[in-house]
Amino acid sequence: MIEICNGLKKYGTKTVLKDINYKFEDGKMYGITGANGSGKTLILKSLAGYIKYTSGQVLQNGKEIRKNNNYIEDAGIVIENPVLVNDFTLQENLEYLRKMSNQPDSIDLDYWYKFFGIEEYKNEKFKNLSLGTKQKAGLIQAFMHQPSTYILDEPFNALDKDTVAKVQKFFIKKRDEGKLVIFITHINDNILNSCDAVLEIREGKIV
Numbered sequence: 155m156i157e158i159c160n161g162l163k164k165y166g167t168k169t170v171l172k173d174i175n176y177k178f179e180d181g182k183m184y185g186i187t188g189a190n191g192s193g194k195t196l197i198l199k200s201l202a203g204y205i206k207y208t209s210g211q212v213l214q215n216g217k218e219i220r221k222n223n224n225y226i227e228d229a230g231i232v233i234e235n236p237v238l239v240n241d242f243t244l245q246e247n248l249e250y251l252r253k254m255s256n257q258p259d260s261i262d263l264d265y266w267y268k269f270f271g272i273e274e275y276k277n278e279k280f281k282n283l284s285l286g287t288k289q290k291a292g293l294i295q296a297f298m299h300q301p302s303t304y305i306l307d308e309p310f311n312a313l314d315k316d317t318v319a320k321v322q323k324f325f326i327k328k329r330d331e332g333k334l335v336i337f338i339t340h341i342n343d344n345i346l347n348s349c350d351a352v353l354e355i356r357e358g359k360i361v
Contacts, residue, residue, distance in 0.1 A: 155178065156177075158211070161207045170193055180333070185345065186352075187355070201226060201336065202226050214226055230303070232293060236295070240281035286312040289312045304335045
């Protein structure tokens with residue numbers, strides 16, 4: 155469970171998030187929508203611990219995130235465009251991340267290459283990949299260690315129709331397994347209908 159309590163974020167004199175209070179519960183899936191610049195991505199960054207509220211708290215299972223410069227634990231995260239090492243191949247990038255995981259032997263990268271249909275691009279340098287394949291690589295790094303929490307900014311961006319459907323089914327499966335799934339999307343379709351709650355962000359507030 156992740157909870158935002160009285161979240162307020164300012165940059166100088168400008169307030170970008172205000173009166174943010176929400177509890178995200180395990181075993182549920184949450185969609186976040188809103189116009190560009192409304193504060194959606196900032197909320198995800200606050201959940202991950204990438205930014206700290208000017209005042210207020212973010213708690214993960216009762217433990218405050220960023221109190222001691224700590225980040226969220228056991229989470230798969232994609233925020234903004236996936237960025238890996240441009241001059242590494244896709245396989246070199248993901249293999250490095252696999253080895254950095256707490257349980258590298260439990261990660262089967264070949265499964266994920268097949269899941270996303272990108273086996274033929276394993277030896278291509280990241281900088282030469284299409285936007286859609288880069289997006290799939292970002293999702294693999296978020297999914298491969300089977301985290302308890304998923305925090306994803308526009309996970310369907312640049313994906314073909316079949317892959318969108320596959321990722322949507324994956325999210326529903328993880329929700330049904332008791333995991334927490336939170337994502338931003340501008341796609342107004344069945345995935346929002348499958349969410350336990352849809353939050354609209356408008357001018358830095360949940361409405």
